[in-house]
Amino acid sequence: MNEILRxxxxxxxxxxxxxxxxxxxxxxxxxxxxxxxxxxxxxxxxIGETDKTxxxxxxxxxxxxKIMRGGKPLFRFxxxxxxxxxxxxxxxxxxxxxxxxxxxxxxxCCKRTKPDIFKSSLLETQIVLVLPDCxxxxxxxxxxxxxxxxxxxxxxxxxxxxxxxxxxxxxxxIKLKEGEKYENKGIAKIQDEMVEAEKRMVVQLVKEKKLNYxxxxxxxxxxxxxxxxxxxxxxxxxxxxxYRCVVGVSKTFNPELFQDKRHKTLAKRIAELxxxxxxxxxxxxxxxxxxxxxxxxxxxxxxxxxxxxxFDGVIKVEKxxxxxxxxxxxxxxxxxxLISANLVNERNPTCYGLDNRWANHLYPVYLTEKYIKSxxxxxxxxxxxx
Amino acid sequence: xxxxxxxxxxxxxxPTTIDEFYFWTDKEKILNPFDVIxxxxxxxxxxFGVVEEISHIxxxxxxxxxxxxxxxxxVSYKANxxxxxxxxxxxxxxxxxxxxxxxxxxxxxxxxxxxKEVQKALGLDEVKNPLACGYIxxxxxxxxxxxxxxxxxxxxxxxxxxxxxxxxxxxxAAKTSYSMFLIKAVQQRYLQKDIPKNESVAFVxxxxxxxxxxxxxxxxxxxxxxxxxxxxxxxxxxQPFENVTYFYPYDKNDSINTYAKTKDVETQIDAxxxxxxxxxxxxxKDCMELFFSNIDDPQETMSSIINLILNGxxxxxxxxxxxxxxxxVKSYTEKNASGKDKSISVLSWRKFxxxxxxxxTNPIFAKRVVPTKNExxxxxxxTQKIKKNDVxxxxxxxxxxxxxxxxxxxxxxxxxxxxxxxxxxxxxxxIPSKIxxxxxxxxxxxxxxxxxxxxxxxxxxxxxERGRSLGLILFSxxxxxxxxxxxVKGNCSTHAYGRTNAIEVSKNDYKYLPTVYxxxxxxxxxxxxxxxxxxxxxxxNIKFPNPVYKQFKxx
Numbered sequence: 028m029n030e031i032l033r034x035x036x037x038x039x040x041x042x043x044x045x046x047x048x049x050x051x052x053x054x055x056x057x058x059x060x061x062x063x064x065x066x067x068x069x070x071x072x073x074i075g076e077t078d079k080t081x082x083x084x085x086x087x088x089x090x091x092x093k094i095m096r097g098g099k100p101l102f103r104f105x106x107x108x109x110x111x112x113x114x115x116x117x118x119x120x121x122x123x124x125x126x127x128x129x130x131x132x133x134x135x136c137c138k139r140t141k142p143d144i145f146k147s148s149l150l151e152t153q154i155v156l157v158l159p160d161c162x163x164x165x166x167x168x169x170x171x172x173x174x175x176x177x178x179x180x181x182x183x184x185x186x187x188x189x190x191x192x193x194x195x196x197x198x199x200x201i202k203l204k205e206g207e208k209y210e211n212k213g214i215a216k217i218q219d220e221m222v223e224a225e226k227r228m229v230v231q232l233v234k235e236k237k238l239n240y241x242x243x244x245x246x247x248x249x250x251x252x253x254x255x256x257x258x259x260x261x262x263x264x265x266x267x268x269x270y271r272c273v274v275g276v277s278k279t280f281n282p283e284l285f286q287d288k289r290h291k292t293l294a295k296r297i298a299e300l301x302x303x304x305x306x307x308x309x310x311x312x313x314x315x316x317x318x319x320x321x322x323x324x325x326x327x328x329x330x331x332x333x334x335x336x337x338f339d340g341v342i343k344v345e346k347x348x349x350x351x352x353x354x355x356x357x358x359x360x361x362x363x364x365l366i367s368a369n370l371v372n373e374r375n376p377t378c379y380g381l382d383n384r385w386a387n388h389l390y391p392v393y394l395t396e397k398y399i400k401s402x403x404x405x406x407x408x409x410x411x412x413x
Numbered sequence: 414x415x416x417x418x419x420x421x422x423x424x425x426x427x428p429t430t431i432d433e434f435y436f437w438t439d440k441e442k443i444l445n446p447f448d449v450i451x452x453x454x455x456x457x458x459x460x461f462g463v464v465e466e467i468s469h470i471x472x473x474x475x476x477x478x479x480x481x482x483x484x485x486x487x488v489s490y491k492a493n494x495x496x497x498x499x500x501x502x503x504x505x506x507x508x509x510x511x512x513x514x515x516x517x518x519x520x521x522x523x524x525x526x527x528x529k530e531v532q533k534a535l536g537l538d539e540v541k542n543p544l545a546c547g548y549i550x551x552x553x554x555x556x557x558x559x560x561x562x563x564x565x566x567x568x569x570x571x572x573x574x575x576x577x578x579x580x581x582x583x584x585x586a587a588k589t590s591y592s593m594f595l596i597k598a599v600q601q602r603y604l605q606k607d608i609p610k611n612e613s614v615a616f617v618x619x620x621x622x623x624x625x626x627x628x629x630x631x632x633x634x635x636x637x638x639x640x641x642x643x644x645x646x647x648x649x650x651x652q653p654f655e656n657v658t659y660f661y662p663y664d665k666n667d668s669i670n671t672y673a674k675t676k677d678v679e680t681q682i683d684a685x686x687x688x689x690x691x692x693x694x695x696x697x698k699d700c701m702e703l704f705f706s707n708i709d710d711p712q713e714t715m716s717s718i719i720n721l722i723l724n725g726x727x728x729x730x731x732x733x734x735x736x737x738x739x740x741x742v743k744s745y746t747e748k749n750a751s752g753k754d755k756s757i758s759v760l761s762w763r764k765f766x767x768x769x770x771x772x773x774t775n776p777i778f779a780k781r782v783v784p785t786k787n788e789x790x791x792x793x794x795x796t797q798k799i800k801k802n803d804v805x806x807x808x809x810x811x812x813x814x815x816x817x818x819x820x821x822x823x824x825x826x827x828x829x830x831x832x833x834x835x836x837x838x839x840x841x842x843x844i845p846s847k848i849x850x851x852x853x854x855x856x857x858x859x860x861x862x863x864x865x866x867x868x869x870x871x872x873x874x875x876x877x878e879r880g881r882s883l884g885l886i887l888f889s890x891x892x893x894x895x896x897x898x899x900x901v902k903g904n905c906s907t908h909a910y911g912r913t914n915a916i917e918v919s920k921n922d923y924k925y926l927p928t929v930y931x932x933x934x935x936x937x938x939x940x941x942x943x944x945x946x947x948x949x950x951x952x953x954n955i956k957f958p959n960p961v962y963k964q965f966k967x968x
Contacts, residue, residue, distance in 0.1 A: 088414055100493040102493075139493070139494060142491075142492065142493060142494055142495045143493060143495040144497075168459065174442075176694065253683070288834065333481075333485060372493055373493055373494070374484075375481075375482045375483065375492045375496065376473075376478075376479075376492055376495075376496045377478065377480030377481050377482045378472075378478075379473050379478040379481045379482070380473070380474035380477065380478045381472060381478070382473055390482075390492075390494050390496075391493075391494050394497055397472075
């Protein structure tokens, strides 16, 4: 028992405590987590589409019905990522005690070729360990943690179970502000790692030429990735072009962030969106992703009469403005209509009774989520590795 | 080549066990109850299972979810994505190639078996004393396999197990056809050279409806090439029965009381293959108790009268004809019958007369037999002449129910006594070592409602309980198995279930069957049976070819 923890403590000259191991997801009270945190200003100069005449909303019902009758669905790929985080022990370096965080990261993509053929296309699973920066006493950083990972993977306890860590990460060892916890810093690291995996998967799909104008990808949640245009990828326009056929669909969003130019909330306008109507699309940029412009709009896929909350049945749709023309004039309104109509057609079946967010969920995305979550190592098994 | 069709699923709520496991398959994969599948197991072994139930599930937790997913009840709605769904199959474990019976593991590969594997799984390989009892078909389309089914005859005809019971509703179950198929297989089996000299078999069949069994030595002209091929696969020839003798009830004016055409019977008589049977008072009065098979006699007054008569008390010892007998009985029914035994009341004698009088008006109760006109007494003929491979068909179709019981009881008694060596002076070697008696409508003689003191019921119970050792084998059939006396059906080693109805399968006799099999019984096609035999590891859904003998479409 505790072979891994003992080894980490010995390798990093720390002291471990065999403290209570648990999953953060199982002890924390669930709260509404919005997929966005960016204020979207609705003003004439922020219109993100070529048709500037849309006033309140636009119906895509006829187009949706037309596609349903004869056309093929636009979306063929569905991508989602999930992570599960665990506090596996505490370790002390000097006078301070730090948590050791472990996590499972799963990113997967499913492909729908026919209504009854829905198969997994890609799956990436990672098990990671997050230690404080100070575990590396000599400051070798990546080299140290990489070497530590290899040594841990050589331990019998892991070999015997056929499990290995893909990465040992570190969270910053800095003075905590009020309300901050080292645990959250560790979890954030794992979250970042998951986002990176999602990005890698999009790149892979593009490389394999799976995404095109007849075959779009829905990414569950926002595509407003941190560092999307950072040095990680050399050519920003090439990176952006990877997202030419990628649409981010958020089930949950903060309606208060949708404001007019006087910063007055326009939440009511979203709440009152008629069925199968979309809002005008707006553009915005994010300091986390310099050089990248996003186009966003809201779409109602289910009637308020059939749902509980005002915003149930409304999804937030995001797309990156890729070409110079798009950045200049906004995304082609026809494409926005096409995406919206296809999203309307994805409203059924529902995951009613299985997920409280059923009114905002798209079934293929739900299935993808179920698929990747089915690949988790169980909590009991995972915690008992340590 | 192994054809992978799914994987085992062991869940918290439904684990795999020593007895059963569940696996999932594609929702469009066609499997049927009774199909044999194999699951990969530890130490490179395979566990075989028989499909018991197939269910289709989706992730919809309720009908409401399904309704909502059709755009809130739009019946014409077609979604871009079909709800994820699969078929999951319950399989009953019937064996393992290395006799490992630990539960199969989650995610183990499940595949279809080939012919050899299915044979082995069901215990149909290396059958000793093989006796064809039909064939099974498994899987669909190009995977379809057909296997002949051979049972060990020791478990059908003794000494290991004996007696067959067939149940199923009239017409749709083809009970007579299946019995005759088995009898054909038995006859052919005992004509083979490898049978020991002291082993022989003869058959006594009762024709109870129409002309069903009255031309079993004539070829079925309508036998198709497919049927012939099936017989060939079962290592049986497609020829009708051999060594057949028919017995028809005598009717007045030298005619016979039968549904068979007079011309046909005459042809049989000319060929010395048919006889008219009669009952004579002096020789057959011992059978008198058979008139009372369905009569409750709690005070045993009827028994007392029968004893008095059989003991030849009073004037009964001098009587030589049934007419005189009736007259004598009548004299006991008169008020203040002078000089008569007073220990039995007049009312009892009246009851006795009422019961026998109707039956004794039947012409088969005659004064004498004329051998030159092919007349005979059944008891005499059977006990004196039956030899190996003989097939005796006794026609009782046109007799009323009481007379049918009388003839059946008499024949059964005769054979039983012959096997016990109580009648005749034949050498034991001349008597067939096994005699198979086939009777349809067994419920008439051995139902749970038959009075306990019924002599026929007593005899049938004796045959089913002791017959195995005596070489007396009962092949019986009835519409509803649940109606049959527990001791009779409990002693049958082989049971064949044909098509029946929903009320019947709800009875206790079918409790041990999985619900799906019960459902199947209510819709089994004609000519299909579910059979149970001690050597089989599982129930089998078998089929058999059309009869080899002449069929009368209109009865």
